[in-house]
Amino acid sequence: MISAINGEARALKSIDMHVHVVGNGSGGTGCWLRVSRWHRPLASLMLRHIGLPPGAMSGNLDRLYVARLLEQVRTSSLGAVVILAQDLVYGERGAPVEGAGSFYVPNDYVLELARQYPEFLPAVSIHPARPDALAELDRCLEGGAVMMKCLPNCQNINCNDRRFTRFWERMAEAKLPLLAHTGGEHTVPVVCREYSDPRILTLPLECGVTVIAAHCATKSGIFDPEYFHVFAEMTHRFPNLYGDTSAFNVPIRGRHIPKCLREPLLQRMVHGSDYPVPVHGHFAWMRGVVDWKTFRQWEPQSNILERDYQLKSAMGFPPETFTRIHRILRTANKRTMGPLLAS
Numbered sequence: 187m188i189s190a191i192n193g194e195a196r197a198l199k200s201i202d203m204h205v206h207v208v209g210n211g212s213g214g215t216g217c218w219l220r221v222s223r224w225h226r227p228l229a230s231l232m233l234r235h236i237g238l239p240p241g242a243m244s245g246n247l248d249r250l251y252v253a254r255l256l257e258q259v260r261t262s263s264l265g266a267v268v269i270l271a272q273d274l275v276y277g278e279r280g281a282p283v284e285g286a287g288s289f290y291v292p293n294d295y296v297l298e299l300a301r302q303y304p305e306f307l308p309a310v311s312i313h314p315a316r317p318d319a320l321a322e323l324d325r326c327l328e329g330g331a332v333m334m335k336c337l338p339n340c341q342n343i344n345c346n347d348r349r350f351t352r353f354w355e356r357m358a359e360a361k362l363p364l365l366a367h368t369g370g371e372h373t374v375p376v377v378c379r380e381y382s383d384p385r386i387l388t389l390p391l392e393c394g395v396t397v398i399a400a401h402c403a404t405k406s407g408i409f410d411p412e413y414f415h416v417f418a419e420m421t422h423r424f425p426n427l428y429g430d431t432s433a434f435n436v437p438i439r440g441r442h443i444p445k446c447l448r449e450p451l452l453q454r455m456v457h458g459s460d461y462p463v464p465v466h467g468h469f470a471w472m473r474g475v476v477d478w479k480t481f482r483q484w485e486p487q488s489n490i491l492e493r494d495y496q497l498k499s500a501m502g503f504p505p506e507t508f509t510r511i512h513r514i515l516r517t518a519n520k521r522t523m524g525p526l527l528a529s
């Protein structure tokens with residue numbers, strides 16, 4: 187059994203399933219970015235970290251960002267990355283909340299990028315309270331969406347609201363998985379703190395949706411509540427629940443890496459970086475999950491997709507962690523997934 191799985195992992199290319207696309211609309215993409223005074227230094231740090239010039243934020247960000255991302259995927263060990271759209275914040279009655287949210291990435295933009303480049307797989311973002319949510323879901327399925335992304339705490343989504351049952355059932359029927367942010371968040375403003383709890387995902391799980399809890403519900407800031415144990419307990423109850431390793435190379439989120447590396451939880455792990463969130467090996471080295479030589483070898487690597495991939499491999503995440511997502515993503519779109527089989 188084990189060798190069959192290893193064989194499968196070897197035949198498939200590795201995928202980073204948690205990569206953000208951002209833009210300021212400069213390329214007519216419909217994206218927008220609203221960076222508060224407090225977040226400005228963090229935003230410029232992230233741009234510098236991925237190798238973009240300081241003026242990119244107010245310049246032709248859309249084109250520069252995609253070009254840099256493509257270059258990094260092509261020079262990495264990855265076959266593809268899942269790029270994430272970002273919907274607006276909606277209120278209970280299904281109207282957008284004015285002035286809320288810090289960035290927006292339209293579904294059509296990620297769908298179009300994926301049509302242009304086989305290295306990109308499109309994850310759309312649909313707030314289920316939108317009056318047109320079901321129609322938009324069908325439109326995105328038609329357009330080749332492989333996953334749906336949402337941030338319940340930042341987009342104000344009570345996934346357990348019974349009004350959304352039909353929406354989750356439609357996702358389950360279409361075999362479209364849900365990537366949902368869980369745990370604390372400090373790069374995007376939080377609207378509803380209680381929705382950081384992975385139990386917010388119970389209804390979609392009960393409806394049969396395959397759900398990936400981003401960051402395995404780990405805390406991001408020192409004062410965030412800890413939900414990792416809640417996530418781990420839920421994986422016993424729900425065979426359709428997974429967790430991603432995204433942002434495990436930032437100071438606090440990596441605390442539970444040793445537990446994620448243990449069976450049976452390890453079988454629920456999928457690889458994601460949370461690009462452009464910074465990747466530094468210092469924390470993994472200080473926790474003893476990578477050795478000094480590994481840290482010194484990969485820290486100078488300027489391609490942070492590759493740095494993240496190599497650090498996670500060195501931590502002991504096996505090849506299946508990087509290919510398991512092939513079985514989870516909606517593959518109705520064979521044209522998209524075809525080139526991802528190793529040649």
Ligand SMILES: [Zn+2]
Nearest residue numbers: 204206432460
């Ligand atoms: Zn993210």
